[in-house]
Amino acid sequence: MTKPVILPTTAVLRSQLRVWRDARESVALVPTMGALHSGHLALVAAAKKRARRVVVSIFVNPTQFAPHEDFSKYPRSLEADVEKLESVGADVVFHPGADDMYPEGFATTISLKGPATAGLEDKFRPTHFQGVATVVAKLLLMVLPDAAFFGEKDFQQLAVIRQMVGDLNIPVEIIGAPTVREDDGLALSSRNAYLTPEERAIAPTLNASMRKAAARIRDGESFDAALTAARNKITSSGFELDYLELRDAATLAPVTGRYRTGLRMLVAARLGRTRLIDNIEV
Numbered sequence: 001m002t003k004p005v006i007l008p009t010t011a012v013l014r015s016q017l018r019v020w021r022d023a024r025e026s027v028a029l030v031p032t033m034g035a036l037h038s039g040h041l042a043l044v045a046a047a048k049k050r051a052r053r054v055v056v057s058i059f060v061n062p063t064q065f066a067p068h069e070d071f072s073k074y075p076r077s078l079e080a081d082v083e084k085l086e087s088v089g090a091d092v093v094f095h096p097g098a099d100d101m102y103p104e105g106f107a108t109t110i111s112l113k114g115p116a117t118a119g120l121e122d123k124f125r126p127t128h129f130q131g132v133a134t135v136v137a138k139l140l141l142m143v144l145p146d147a148a149f150f151g152e153k154d155f156q157q158l159a160v161i162r163q164m165v166g167d168l169n170i171p172v173e174i175i176g177a178p179t180v181r182e183d184d185g186l187a188l189s190s191r192n193a194y195l196t197p198e199e200r201a202i203a204p205t206l207n208a209s210m211r212k213a214a215a216r217i218r219d220g221e222s223f224d225a226a227l228t229a230a231r232n233k234i235t236s237s238g239f240e241l242d243y244l245e246l247r248d249a250a251t252l253a254p255v256t257g258r259y260r261t262g263l264r265m266l267v268a269a270r271l272g273r274t275r276l277i278d279n280i281e282v
């Protein structure tokens with residue numbers, strides 16, 4: 001396969017898109033912040049099956065990080081990313097500068113309710129989804145793809161984007177792809193690179209505890225008992241837990257009672273200075 005071309009501005013992206021549209025070629029978008037791993041590459045491979053052309057955006061979006069978060073140390077590896085993308089058939093990498101995305105005088109943001117206010121990530125990162133939704137809306141409107149691909153690892157993000165695209169009638173199919181995991185169950189994340197070897201050994205406890213709790217719930221145990229046991233296991237392993245919650249998979253609303261289909265378990269926890277998130281179907 002040929003190496004994807006890096007397009008550094010909206011203007012050059014638009015002229016490339018015009019050529020493809022004139023040739024009636026379908027286009028898929030995979031928005032990323034770079035530091036690509038096999039999870040991202042699986043999204044690109046799926047996008048390549050869906051559309052003739054695939055645009056991968058790489059932009060570490062400043063507006064979705066709070067001032068105390070890891071924006072400046074977020075891993076950046078453009079050259080290695082582009083090499084990885086060659087193997088999965090991405091056509092172009094859209095890599096704009098912050099001044100292209102947010103020029104002087106930029107003053108518009110997307111305001112969200114619904115899944116964005118479910119009391120999960122939003123409780124700990126109150127401005128995060130506004131930044132995500134605004135940049136994703138911009139990317140979708142710049143590319144106007146037939147389909148856009150997002151990982152289920154950021155489950156609340158995916159719900160927020162689906163809601164926004166529906167509410168604003170953005171003409172794109174949003175496709176969620178399953179989380180890619182290490183052999184020991186740890187969900188792939190660019191932030192895993194921050195883990196020390198000791199923390200890396202503990203990290204799979206997060207997914208293992210959720211899987212155990214899900215099995216207990218499916219066996220008829222009460223939500224509270226199963227979640228409390230999982231929370232205790234996670235904290236006694238060395239994590240500081242932000243949340244471990246069971247929610248309706250479609251609305252992210254809290255659930256009560258006993259097992260039924262359509263449940264999702266979501267977790268966020270800090271291990272040293274690294275914050276990890278994960279979720280599973282119950």
Ligand code: PAF
Nearest residue numbers: 031032033061132135154
């Ligand atoms: O999931 C991510 O990497 C980011 O939140 C996204 C969707 C690329 C927006 O910056």
